[in-house]
Amino acid sequence: MAAPTADQDALYGRLAASYGAALERLAGGYESDSDKRRDLLQDIHLALWRSLDHFAGRCSLRTWVYRVAHNTAISHISRRRARAPALVSLDEVATLADGGDAASALDRRLALDRLYTLVQRLTVVDRQVILLYLEDLDAASIGEIVGLSPSNVATKVHRIKEVLSHRFHGRTR
Amino acid sequence: MTPEDPTTDLRIIWQQQERREPPVTLDQVRARARRVEAKVDRRNLLEYVAGVVALLIVTGVGMSGGAALWSGPRLLVSVGLILLLLGLAYVLYQLHTRGSWRAMPGELGTTDSVAFHRAELVRQRDLLKSVWSWYILPMYPGMALMAIGVLISDPSIATFVALVLVLAAVMSYAVARANAQGAKVVQRQIDELEADPAKAFALEPATDHLQHWSIWLLKSFFYAFVGGLAAGRHIVPLVPGLDTLSRPVAALVVVFTLMGIGVLLHAAWWLSRRKK
Numbered sequence: 001m002a003a004p005t006a007d008q009d010a011l012y013g014r015l016a017a018s019y020g021a022a023l024e025r026l027a028g029g030y031e032s033d034s035d036k037r038r039d040l041l042q043d044i045h046l047a048l049w050r051s052l053d054h055f056a057g058r059c060s061l062r063t064w065v066y067r068v069a070h071n072t073a074i075s076h077i078s079r080r081r082a083r084a085p086a087l088v089s090l091d092e093v094a095t096l097a098d099g100g101d102a103a104s105a106l107d108r109r110l111a112l113d114r115l116y117t118l119v120q121r122l123t124v125v126d127r128q129v130i131l132l133y134l135e136d137l138d139a140a141s142i143g144e145i146v147g148l149s150p151s152n153v154a155t156k157v158h159r160i161k162e163v164l165s166h167r168f169h170g171r172t173r
Numbered sequence: 174m175t176p177e178d179p180t181t182d183l184r185i186i187w188q189q190q191e192r193r194e195p196p197v198t199l200d201q202v203r204a205r206a207r208r209v210e211a212k213v214d215r216r217n218l219l220e221y222v223a224g225v226v227a228l229l230i231v232t233g234v235g236m237s238g239g240a241a242l243w244s245g246p247r248l249l250v251s252v253g254l255i256l257l258l259l260g261l262a263y264v265l266y267q268l269h270t271r272g273s274w275r276a277m278p279g280e281l282g283t284t285d286s287v288a289f290h291r292a293e294l295v296r297q298r299d300l301l302k303s304v305w306s307w308y309i310l311p312m313y314p315g316m317a318l319m320a321i322g323v324l325i326s327d328p329s330i331a332t333f334v335a336l337v338l339v340l341a342a343v344m345s346y347a348v349a350r351a352n353a354q355g356a357k358v359v360q361r362q363i364d365e366l367e368a369d370p371a372k373a374f375a376l377e378p379a380t381d382h383l384q385h386w387s388i389w390l391l392k393s394f395f396y397a398f399v400g401g402l403a404a405g406r407h408i409v410p411l412v413p414g415l416d417t418l419s420r421p422v423a424a425l426v427v428v429f430t431l432m433g434i435g436v437l438l439h440a441a442w443w444l445s446r447r448k449k
Contacts, residue, residue: 009199020196025187038194045197046205051282058283068281071289078293108186115187125370128286134187147287148370164180 005053012049019065022135023048026066029119029131030073040076047072059144066137066145070128077124087123090130090159111168118167129156249322257315261395267307271300287370294363301356308352309345312395316341333424337398344390389443393435397428 023044031037048068055064115134119127125146132142139153146153280289320334409415409423418426 012202013199016197016199021192022188024192024194025190028193034193041194042197042201042205045202046209047281049199049202050206055282064282067283067285067289070286071281071284074286074290075293111183111186112190115183124290125287134184136184136188145285146370147285147289161178161180164183168180168183 008049008052011052011055015048015052015061015065016045019062023065023069025135026069026073026131028116029127030077032116032120040073043076044069044072062137063141063144066132070145074124087121087127089123090126090156090163114167118163126156129153130160133157133160245326247322247326249318249325251322253315253318253320253322255315256318257312257395257398260311260313260315261392263311264308264391271296271307287366291363291366294359294366298356298359298363301352301359304349304352308391309349312341312391330424337428341394344394348391389436389439390432393432393439396435397431 024041027037027041027044031040048065051064051068055061059067119130122130125148128146129142129148132145137145139150139157142148142157143150143153148156280292284292316338320338323334324331408427415423415426
């Protein structure tokens, strides 16, 4: 691999500053264990830094960052899938008990914990869609990153809203 | 974000959550890159050292046997052994370059997740389907030459040679069958991915498709073969009762024992890494 240039370092610095927090949240969506999450986050940053040499401007930098991050995360979890619990789709997760407590769920921290738990149980594609939705990306951008048609993403986003509303609406305010 | 959207508050909570990790710095990224490269260098060094040791063993056997090993039927055995080692080196090279999940830096950004995952599955399937050409057949020219050379020079151990060849054939079949089944599982995942990408990652994993045990078995077999050849005559007198056996049977016991040790060492190494 060619040595990263100063421009590449500078671009990485800007992207890390802009997307660092989002990448941390993304890593949390794939790994609940703090050590593994930190490991994944560092892998994502390393992959992003190395990838910038190949960025040719054919997509936005935001799309590039999220593609690198999600594809790195896929490789990460694929290496240890044999020990992972079974994943469920959005439709299936709606029927599962969430184990939440209505009173304590008023706490934002608990709401976040429950959100992470839900995200980590989803199949990878559904997980990617919900993670990108939570970051406020539109259906077209999500489709470009995940590889689904915008209409397919829109359907999933609709389902995500239903599931989230059912589980959290009125409890987090 | 519209005010009437019932998930707006959740998205705000999500995006405004406190960071649990300090920001990753460029120095940390560079340090990690150096660690990753050092790990690859160490792994390559280990394989090169193993290769040099194997070559030294072959050379040592050749030197101790004198010119006799490089003429007549013994020449076939010596050349066969070298071919066997070259075949093993080729298999190890293929395993390192094609056998693990790999992601080129450019592909990570240019490919969407579904296409990225599909490309990896296709690569795995093709690797498993072609196991005969890159994993099994490269071992056979060396083995065949050795078997012919041994049979010509010492027909009395034909039974031993036949047993080793049968063992090699059975192992080859088991390896090919296990990997062919792995290829079918991967093909099902590809079909599922094409039919409905959302379900692709929900399939039960096929564990490691390129079965660990098949790699251990084959590598251990060839290390044991080389080890038995180099040190067999020194090992036999050390083990009580072994010298009372006939030469072919004692040789077989040595090879099987070394192979068992090799498999156990591989398994222990794998378990220790799995726990981390």
